[in-house]
Amino acid sequence: MLEKVRTENPIIHCITNHVVSNFQANGLLALGASPIMGEAPEEAAELAALADAVSLNIGTLNSQSLTSMLIAGKKANAMGTPVVLDPVGAGATEFRKNAVNKILEEVNVAVIRCNAGELAAIAGADWQAKGVDAGEGDADIGEMARTTAKRLGLIIAVSGATDLVTDGERVAEIQYGHEIMASITGTGCLLSSVVAAFLAVHPKAHFEAAAAAMHYYAIAGELASRQAELPGAFQRAFLDRLAATGEGELDKFMQEKEGVLKR
């Protein structure tokens, strides 16, 4: 599924936050997609119309960018283009919570890519999120993801030490990755747009595409963690692994892991 992203080079329209915008664009380029960032309401419909997927991220939302997200999301829906939503810090403020609800009411979102704290906010579960970070809680993340995916009729891809992807019925669990991935900002945000890029080229298999994106990303992170121990070096190594990891490297990595588990 990864090679198809590289050969088709999909255009991803990102309305994202100003913390990660550059990292997100570079990560999409490393993957082999074509990012275009743009958040003016005046051009939101045109950008969404030329894109193969739309990636919405509320990390530094304001009323104008919310308007743009609604315009871009609706245009994408009308064109049959997939929309991914990253509800950054959904539980942190009323503004974010209301915005997520409004987007979910007005736009047909294919995948919500979030961390556990954001999922809990959407699910209405008891949870101590920590700003944009996942935080802590007792709720069963798998159960929360499944019931919320079913209720909203979409796919949920929740990241953390273990990633879960579910459409409410099927569940894929990804155990790869490394904790250093959470030590640089925006690994979740970039992941959301990587999911969008995989959806763009697999229109009939969104669940499989989201799971493949999460596998590729976690493995690239774990491979990069073997090359760099500190955040600055890791960010570089991670971009390099996103670019250099192909289907062959993914297969080799998973076979090695399997071997370790069996031993």
Ligand SMILES: Nc1ncnc2c1ncn2[C@@H]1O[C@H](COP(=O)(O)OP(=O)(O)OP(=O)(O)O)[C@@H](O)[C@H]1O
């Ligand atoms: N403890 C961990 N062990 C392994 N992988 C991790 C760990 N924490 C995060 N990751 C990986 O890092 C990536 C980003 O996930 P994370 O849950 O940190 O997103 P996020 O909270 O939305 O990040 P941000 O908002 O800063 O962009 C995922 O690929 C996830 O698998």
Ligand SMILES: Cc1ncsc1CCO
């Ligand atoms: C730190 C931060 N604040 C708003 S968005 C963002 C990027 C990580 O989600």
Ligand SMILES: [Mg+2]
């Ligand atoms: Mg996030």
